[in-house]
Amino acid sequence: xxxxxxxxxxxxxxxxxxxxxxxxxxxxxxxxxxxxxxxxxxxxxxxxxxxxxxxxxxxxxxxxxxxxxxxxxxxxxxxxxxxxxxxxxxxxxxxxxxxxxxxxxxxxxxxxxxxxxxxxxxxxxxxxxxxxxxxxxxxxxxxxxxxxxxxxxxxxxxxxxxxxxxxxxxxxxxxxxxxxxxxxxxxxxxxxxxxxxxxxxxxxxxxxxxxxxxxxxxxxxxxxxxxxxxxxxxxxxxxxxxxxxxxxxxxxxxxxxxxxxxxxxxxxxxxxxxxxxxxxxxxxxxxxxxxxxxxxxxxxxxxxxxxxxxxxxxxxxxxxxxxxxxxxxxxxxxxxxxxxxxxxxxxxxxxxxxxxxxxxxxxxxxxxxxxxxxxxxxxxxxxxxxxxxxxxxxxxxxxxxxxxxxxxxxxxxxxxxxxx
Amino acid sequence: xxxxxxxxxxxxxxxxxxxxxxxxxxxxxxxxxxxxxxxxxxxxxxxxxxxxxxxxxxxxxxxxxxxxxxxxxxxxxxxxxxxxxxxxxxxxxxxxxxxxxxxxxxxxxxxxxxxxxxxxxxxxxxxxxxxxxxxxxxxxxxxxxxxxxxxxxxxxxxxxxxxxxxxxxxxxxxxxxxxxxxxxxxxxxxxxxxxxxxxxxxxxxxxxxxxxxxxxxxxxxxxxxxxxxxxxxxxxxxxxxxxxxxxxxxxxxxxxxxxxxxxxxxxxxxxxxxxxxxxxxxxxxxxxxxxxxxxxxxxxxxxxxxxxxxxxxxxxxxxxxxxxxxxxxxxxxxxxxxxxxxxxxxxxxxxxxxxxxxxxxxxxxxxxxxxxxxxxxxxxxxxxxxxxxxxxxxxxxxxxxxxxxxxxxxxxxxxxxxxx
Numbered sequence: 001x002x003x004x005x006x007x008x009x010x011x012x013x014x015x016x017x018x019x020x021x022x023x024x025x026x027x028x029x030x031x032x033x034x035x036x037x038x039x040x041x042x043x044x045x046x047x048x049x050x051x052x053x054x055x056x057x058x059x060x061x062x063x064x065x066x067x068x069x070x071x072x073x074x075x076x077x078x079x080x081x082x083x084x085x086x087x088x089x090x091x092x093x094x095x096x097x098x099x100x101x102x103x104x105x106x107x108x109x110x111x112x113x114x115x116x117x118x119x120x121x122x123x124x125x126x127x128x129x130x131x132x133x134x135x136x137x138x139x140x141x142x143x144x145x146x147x148x149x150x151x152x153x154x155x156x157x158x159x160x161x162x163x164x165x166x167x168x169x170x171x172x173x174x175x176x177x178x179x180x181x182x183x184x185x186x187x188x189x190x191x192x193x194x195x196x197x198x199x200x201x202x203x204x205x206x207x208x209x210x211x212x213x214x215x216x217x218x219x220x221x222x223x224x225x226x227x228x229x230x231x232x233x234x235x236x237x238x239x240x241x242x243x244x245x246x247x248x249x250x251x252x253x254x255x256x257x258x259x260x261x262x263x264x265x266x267x268x269x270x271x272x273x274x275x276x277x278x279x280x281x282x283x284x285x286x287x288x289x290x291x292x293x294x295x296x297x298x299x300x301x302x303x304x305x306x307x308x309x310x311x312x313x314x315x316x317x318x319x320x321x322x323x324x325x326x327x328x329x330x331x332x333x334x335x336x337x338x339x340x341x342x343x344x345x346x347x348x349x350x351x352x353x354x355x356x357x358x359x360x361x362x363x364x365x366x367x368x369x370x371x372x373x374x375x376x377x378x379x380x381x382x383x384x385x386x387x388x389x390x391x392x393x394x395x396x397x398x399x400x401x402x403x404x405x406x407x408x409x410x411x412x413x414x415x416x417x418x419x420x
Numbered sequence: 421x422x423x424x425x426x427x428x429x430x431x432x433x434x435x436x437x438x439x440x441x442x443x444x445x446x447x448x449x450x451x452x453x454x455x456x457x458x459x460x461x462x463x464x465x466x467x468x469x470x471x472x473x474x475x476x477x478x479x480x481x482x483x484x485x486x487x488x489x490x491x492x493x494x495x496x497x498x499x500x501x502x503x504x505x506x507x508x509x510x511x512x513x514x515x516x517x518x519x520x521x522x523x524x525x526x527x528x529x530x531x532x533x534x535x536x537x538x539x540x541x542x543x544x545x546x547x548x549x550x551x552x553x554x555x556x557x558x559x560x561x562x563x564x565x566x567x568x569x570x571x572x573x574x575x576x577x578x579x580x581x582x583x584x585x586x587x588x589x590x591x592x593x594x595x596x597x598x599x600x601x602x603x604x605x606x607x608x609x610x611x612x613x614x615x616x617x618x619x620x621x622x623x624x625x626x627x628x629x630x631x632x633x634x635x636x637x638x639x640x641x642x643x644x645x646x647x648x649x650x651x652x653x654x655x656x657x658x659x660x661x662x663x664x665x666x667x668x669x670x671x672x673x674x675x676x677x678x679x680x681x682x683x684x685x686x687x688x689x690x691x692x693x694x695x696x697x698x699x700x701x702x703x704x705x706x707x708x709x710x711x712x713x714x715x716x717x718x719x720x721x722x723x724x725x726x727x728x729x730x731x732x733x734x735x736x737x738x739x740x741x742x743x744x745x746x747x748x749x750x751x752x753x754x755x756x757x758x759x760x761x762x763x764x765x766x767x768x769x770x771x772x773x774x775x776x777x778x779x780x781x782x783x784x785x786x787x788x789x790x791x792x793x794x795x796x797x798x799x800x801x802x803x804x805x806x807x808x809x810x811x812x813x814x815x816x817x818x819x820x821x822x823x824x825x826x827x828x829x830x831x832x833x834x835x836x837x838x839x840x
Contacts, residue, residue, distance in 0.1 A: 122542065122582055127666055148664055153607050154598055158666040159579035162542055163757040164631070173632050175754040178574055178703065187573050189703045189753075211584070211675075212593050214837040235754065244568055246547055246578040247667020253756035255631075283598065283609045285838070333609075333837075334595040334655065336673035337583040417634040417753075418705070 001270050003399040005094040008106070010042030017393065017402020018042060018109075020092055023085060024261035024403070025070045025226065029113045035068035040261065040404075041092055044106040048088075051105045056098065057087050069118050070262065074206040074225045075340035081206065081225065085266055114260035114404075116167045117228075118204060121341035123160040123256065124331060125200075125232055127151075128322040128347040130276065135350060135362045152280045155322040155330045157344075160232075161253045165343060168229075168260050168406045174384065174413040175254040177238035191413030192235035194367070194381045197388050198348040199300050199358035201317050202230035202258055203324035205342040212335040217288050221325035223338065227268065227294070229259035229390045229406035230345050236361055236381070256345070259390070259406040267401055271295045271394040273318045275326075285329060292323040296394045298349060300358070305385035307375035312363060315349050315356040317392075384412040421690050423819040425514040428526070430462030437813065437822020438462060438529075440512055443505060444681035444823070445490045445646065448532045455488035455535060460681065460824075461512055464526040468508075471525045476518065477507055489538050490682065494626040494645045495760035501626065501645065505686055534680035534824075536587045537648075538624060541761035543580040543676065544751060545620075545652055547571075548742040548767040550696065555770060555782045572700045575742040575750045577764075580652075581673045585763060588649075588680050588826045594804065594833040595674040597658035611833030612655035614787070614801045617808050618768040619720050619778035621737050622650035622678055623744035625762040632755040637708050641745035643758065647688065647714070649679035649810045649826035650765050656781055656801070676765070679810070679826040687821055691715045691814040693738045695746075705749060712743040716814045718769060720778070725805035727795035732783060735769050735776040737812075804832040 004020035005012050011019045018024070018040040027035050028045060038045040051057045052065045059080055064073040073080065091098050127133060137146030150156065174195055180187035206225030209215055232252060239251035274291040296317040303309040327344055348358040357363045360381050364370050367380035390406035424440035425432050431439045438444070438460040447455050448465060458465040471477045472485045479500055484493040493500065511518050547553060557566030570576065594615055600607035626645030629635055635643070652672060659671030694711040716737040723729040747764055768778040777783045780801050784790050787800035810826035
């Protein structure tokens, strides 16, 4: 598919993240926090709430875009998702006769306050990056026992905390927690000293499923509305002490940041790729009949308080061993109902090379090999006032599909968390 | 506190679970699934939605009782909770002049359809029973290494799945899942053969907390609205294969059943007891200034399809090593925001004796010592068509505080979960 041309000229460049081919979903806030569903086109936002209200968009079961987020629209299902995309692509296409009616619904993207595009129902995080699992396993158990015995059979996941999911641009405060070093006699309560990032993609569930009904991989894929960039902030020192035997808990509950734009599955269709070759056969319920992973270039940039940016990792979503559809199918095996607005983190996306690792834990090899940043500072884990930006792009035939930056800045820990 | 007398005569018996002292929160459905907030009194339900609508109940910020569940009321905070309790106790007290106005709002409890009393925002399950942790640890690692090293320092918890929480009376279908026995070469996808119960109490969060703000134990206790009985159904064979390294996932996602009545904290006030003596000192943020556990007698009954009931366990909530307030305080250490409607499972409540164990895994010692039921059948784990009932009672001075039965019946696994 080539670049689709729009009468919004700024959208017609091969490196513009928001051409007519993309049309991701976001929400902007005005005045006293009134929320508007919108889509970026070039350097503008198209206010879909006002467009629908004015009758230029008509959806089955509508109005669906007048709420504070995209949840009601997402629950309406694939036919409605396709209808909106087709209508907006027609209205914004070069030569569209409706241009004069649509222009008043455009607002400049620059300076607009983007807020959470969805209400997260529940948040699940997976552990599906082969290289990440091998790296972390090697650090903890040695290379012979790096992968847990179930890893090649199960898309391992655990439930996270939906209340801690925030939108790009939200500051993230360094957490306190129980920490016990290997040589400490007893744990202490202190700010995390090994606060980390995890570069992930998030899949967002659109149509819900029924309690008691496992889903095939194809059914699961059909329920996925779209994808976001996702940074699963992780306190490694808290994690190390707490995670046995029932998994990570407070180490992962400070914040999870998502990009402000949900890229709809339809926009990613040209970038579908297969998961890597299986090392052992999958059980039939996990086998994919078609490619369900995506070729999306990803990078992580770190900017200290008083120096410029360093790109500390470059990788690609296609490195995942399991697709989001496989993860979602597994998520329902027990009969677990999925709901509109559920968010599934892919797991940390690390490539095979050192510079393609998706966490500081891996990049600094547990702190043993600190990274050297542009400007000379070193990093094993995050320092106060560091800013992290995740970026993602799929490169098409003369166009780019972007997700917007997924940004967070580290605030110092509270000096006394119980002072009131 | 003695029995409070009501003009609803059936409430004035020492063994009635719903005297004027109790007034737990429930929701009943009528006709085309219209939902009504209500409280049981004796053998009747008081329709609070209609009572508030008629102006007999007046609450700050009201109406608060006209929704499909108690969430909006719970979020209103402790002063409003106390106001409702005081008003209902006055209106139902023996000799209340309003009796003639209130009587039309009573409906018989028998035959009424009770539904979910709340919308569960997120569900967290803990592992805070000393005897349970020791029993399970002994089975898996031997008695010397039974307790994980962090157990006496951290109220260990993990995030569960809110979409799978159901109300008492809901059937529970035996799940499929990945299972691999210790001698199997590879996992297979099959119905669980070791499907189990977990006897727990659930604490329900009323007032929300802010992101980034850890809570003291006292602040945490003040946010707790009330308690329910909770059965955390668990597929032990699925759990054994999946839970390393990130904790239980699908093994716990089939269903979690709660009692239909939320007993408000105020009703449990006379039954407060201290947690057991600490074996090692707690970090200061977890220390309780006052008793925050409760003396609540608990039992589990199992009824096979074609035989009578056997009570298979009798224990007490006071066996927990950590209170719900301690668990909640720990839950916020990382800055994790809590929301109205969050549900915290206590962890399995096992006492020190064999007959006080809260799961079949413990009662049958991993299947090695099957239970013999009345009528002669044996059980290691649940059979199809078994019915499980959890019961809980606090015994006061001439009165009883009951939670209602927490019931679930096992349906056979789907013959083909992917048949459509």
